Amino acid sequence: MTVFDLNPEYLIRDEAALRGLFPPTHELAKKKCLTTLDRHARDFIERSPFVCLGTQNADGKADVSPRGDPPGFVKVLDDQTLVLPDRPGNNRLDSLVNIVTNPSVGLLFIIPGFDDTLRVNGQATLVVDPDLLKAMSVKGRSPTVAIHVRVTSVFMHCAKAFRRSHLWDPKRFQDRSDMPSLMKIITDQAAETPASDEELTALDEKLEESYRKTLY
Template sequence: MNSISELEAIYGDAAPKSLSKVVTKVTPHYRTWIEASRFVVVSTVGAEGTDGSPRGDDGAVVTIQDESTLLLPDWFGNNRVDTLRNLVCDKRISLMFMFPSSTNVVRVNGTAVVTADEELRKRFEKKGKLPRTVIVITIGEMYFQCAKALMRSELWKDVGRDVKLPTAGDFLKERDAEFDGKDYDATYPEYAKSRMW
């Protein structure tokens, strides 16, 4: 495919509702959804390439600062900082909010900056700990995603089914035959879940 016109010749016009559903600010329904969501996939692009990063929390994964701004605290992790590195170079960001059992997905496209402002970080204090930084997201557009993908995949069907998946230790040992994956999984059992749900 070499041009947009070639692509459009195959797919035709977008369904009218897929365009009219787009909003540019947090509405009451979107507020309800986002405040209920504990999980979001964050996508960014930068000089080193693209990145898709899952983010989760024990409550709302982001805080709505106002109708145009979302706040995403960055808690301690593996220090790769792929998402943050990208945002320093290129402010574009996309988010996909999901909620278990729902086949809808809420999508946000916009721009973001990374800040280590202490007062802002203090807003997210938990058990005496602060996030290292906060991602401040300015909403460009927001809309719910057609449910067909999650319905087709039956993502939430038969929650609890026994599907054997590689553990974190398995992934690491695959890259380094000398690595003791079983010991790693025993040391970090929260990363060693072998069930899909």
């Protein structure tokens, strides 16, 4: 595949050049950024069943991980502290390893049907406090680890991205069967030889069984 080369003439190399392309920031946009979780932020977090967790490793390599649970799964402990359970996954531990080496995290809270979102940035620590973990149990199963975040900034994000994408409009929903199954994609990407139809059916069934048994 041909590699696309950027023309250096059109690269932005500093903040001054970047800001020169845009009008000044509205004063309200500057003032909306808080350092604590006010009542509106708390309410938003309590309603949210889904958050994207952004992390970086020690070298600055970035990663974003989806996190989901019943609304309120992210617990607000005080005006500057929240905690997320780490539920069972594939044990790559990308986000957790990143946090160990670089505590800076970004969170994007999403509520189904809401076009606006909540952004929270802070410093994260991994904790195994048994009382804290037990408080986040689901179906009698506690998370192995929790992500403790000391909030440094919090602000609401406008609805433009969700309006442009029509994310919640059922008329814009796409048929999942238009693409191969997750296991077909993964085996195409990772297996040395293509999987047979019978093997793919077995893998798809095994994945669904895993969803039923190991969500928590």
